[in-house]
Amino acid sequence: MGFNLSPDKITLRQPDDWHVHFRDGAMLGSVVAPTARVFRRAIVMPNLSPPITCIKAATNYRERIMQAVPEGIPFTPLMTAYLTDDLLPEVLEKGYRDGVFAAAKLYPANSTTNSAMGVSDMGSIYSTFETMERIGMPLLIHGEVTDKDVDIFDREAVFIERHLEPLLKSYPDLRVVLEHITTEHAVQFVEASGSLIAATITPHHLHINRNAMFSGGLRSDFYCLPVAKREHHRLALRRAATSGKPCFFLGTDSAPHPRSSKESSCGCAGIFSAPFALESYAEVFDQEGALDRLEAFASEFGPIFYGLPLNSDSITLKRHKHVVPDTFTSSQPITPDQGLIPFHARESLSWRVVENG
Ligand code: NCD
Ligand code: ZN
Numbered sequence: 001m002g003f004n005l006s007p008d009k010i011t012l013r014q015p016d017d018w019h020v021h022f023r024d025g026a027m028l029g030s031v032v033a034p035t036a037r038v039f040r041r042a043i044v045m046p047n048l049s050p051p052i053t054c055i056k057a058a059t060n061y062r063e064r065i066m067q068a069v070p071e072g073i074p075f076t077p078l079m080t081a082y083l084t085d086d087l088l089p090e091v092l093e094k095g096y097r098d099g100v101f102a103a104a105k106l107y108p109a110n111s112t113t114n115s116a117m118g119v120s121d122m123g124s125i126y127s128t129f130e131t132m133e134r135i136g137m138p139l140l141i142h143g144e145v146t147d148k149d150v151d152i153f154d155r156e157a158v159f160i161e162r163h164l165e166p167l168l169k170s171y172p173d174l175r176v177v178l179e180h181i182t183t184e185h186a187v188q189f190v191e192a193s194g195s196l197i198a199a200t201i202t203p204h205h206l207h208i209n210r211n212a213m214f215s216g217g218l219r220s221d222f223y224c225l226p227v228a229k230r231e232h233h234r235l236a237l238r239r240a241a242t243s244g245k246p247c248f249f250l251g252t253d254s255a256p257h258p259r260s261s262k263e264s265s266c267g268c269a270g271i272f273s274a275p276f277a278l279e280s281y282a283e284v285f286d287q288e289g290a291l292d293r294l295e296a297f298a299s300e301f302g303p304i305f306y307g308l309p310l311n312s313d314s315i316t317l318k319r320h321k322h323v324v325p326d327t328f329t330s331s332q333p334i335t336p337d338q339g340l341i342p343f344h345a346r347e348s349l350s351w352r353v354v355e356n357g
Contacts, residue, residue: 008319010291014311015278015298017042019140019179019200019251021270022065022077024048027338030330031256032068034274036075038353040311043140043251044077046105047114051082055095062100070331074313078102078306080140084117085124089131096137102306103138103177104128108159111144112225113255113268118142122163129167133174138306140177143186144226153210156226157185168193177305180205180253182226184236190247191240198305200251201241203280204271204343209234220262221341224255225269241281241297242290249301252277258338273343275328280344282317282351320352 017039022028035042044065046052052061058079065077081092081104095101107118119125132139143164144155160178168174173196178186181199190199204224209231212222222228240248254277255270262268273280278298285294303310324347328340 006286007291009316010282010294011314011316012295013299014038014040014313014315015250016040016302016311017252017254017274017277018177018249018302018306019043019045019202019253020274021045021047021253021255022068023256024061024064027256027258028064029068029332030328030340031254031272031274032065032075033070033330033332034328035252035254035277036069036073038278038315040074040313041076041078041308043102044079046080046082047107047112049114051084051114051117052079053082053084053087053117054091055098055100058095058100068332080105082107082117083119083125083128085120087125087128089128092128092137093131093135096135101137103140104132105140105142107142108144108146108163111142111146113257113270115142122167126170129171129174133171136175136307138175138177140179142225143178143181152227153229156181156183160185160189164189168197175305177251179251180226181237181240182229183233187236187240187248191245193247195247198247198249198301199240200253201237201248202251202253202271203273203277203284204228204253205234205237206241206284207234207280207344220267221343221345222271223262223267223269224253224271227269238284238288242285242288242293244290244293244296246296246301246304248297249305250281250298251302256340259341260338262341271343272328272340275342276324276344276349278315278317278353279349279351283349286350316354317351318354319350320354321348321350322352323348 107115109118254274256272324344
């Protein structure tokens with residue numbers, strides 16, 4: 001009540017990122033810091049090569065992530081298991097009960113980066129869904145079909161119809177996050193589902209439509225999966241994110257790739273949004289006159305869905321126009337030819353994170 005809709009400063013409960021890719025090795029050393037400086041927790045994607053398919057791999061990876069967190073910064077990585085055709089439900093159950101796995105991630109085989117070992121037939125892992133439903137473990141879904149005869153811009157909508165609807169009918173108590181939604185169909189589907197179904201929304205899908213990939217040439221920096229869609233879908237996502245509905249919450253899908261992998265004849269999908277992610281969301285909420293709803297989207301609806309406590313620290317953003325650098329600089333630089341391009345490179349943003357705590 002009485003929230004000033006064009007304040008110069010906003011203080012939020014510290015947010016969490018419910019979908020991030022940290023990679024491994026030298027890249028991991030560089031990309032954890034920008035997330036940990038702003039977000040208190042993050043759901044870490046398991047699509048490494050090889051993927052995280054057992055408890056030991058998850059605890060080792062969590063250890064490597066913690067080594068990359070700058071000193072003195074409290075940060076908790078929440079680990080996920082990568083579902084394959086033959087990952088045993090008992091492993092998931094043990095990992096979840098032991099507090100190692102916060103959730104399991106379903107990549108339809110060959111849907112995106114490092115998903116070749118993903119699930120080739122959802123029908124064959126129904127005992128896994130049964131276990132997850134019974135223990136209340138969230139299922140995180142990359143919701144796209146992979147059939148070559150389905151147009152790439154329709155793959156999310158077709159996945160919902162062909163796979164998600166039947167899955168939820170069979171397992172009505174399964175907790176599902178439809179990750180990085182990109183279409184009006186997904187928005188409507190999630191809104192119409194019960195409180196066990198939620199969706200994450202990325203900053204890039206709130207800012208760009210599919211034209212961005214072709215503006216003035218082929219712009220691989222804007223290529224990600226699911227691919228950005230038409231303008232009316234972007235507008236539906238902006239309405240959803242700023243709606244104040246608890247089924248939509250923050251997940252950046254920050255997905256760094258070395259420059260050489262983005263700028264190649266077969267470039268990788270993924271947008272590195274971590275460095276200015278909260279600023280990017282703030283821009284959208286400000287433009288939509290909904291800054292008063294940013295805190296719930298960024299800091300409340302995610303933990304409520306996952307059944308975790310809300311963070312107690314706060315973070316402040318100030319209205320301050322600044323230009324995003326054209327490359328990401330890290331205190332632990334990865335080799336120069338791996339230079340990472342942050343989302344919004346060379347664009348100006350109106351908000352800046354100023355303090356933590
Ligand atoms: C992600 C990646 O690079 O790991 N890429 C992407 O475009 N989002 C994988 C994913 O989340 O689809
Ligand atoms: Zn992702």
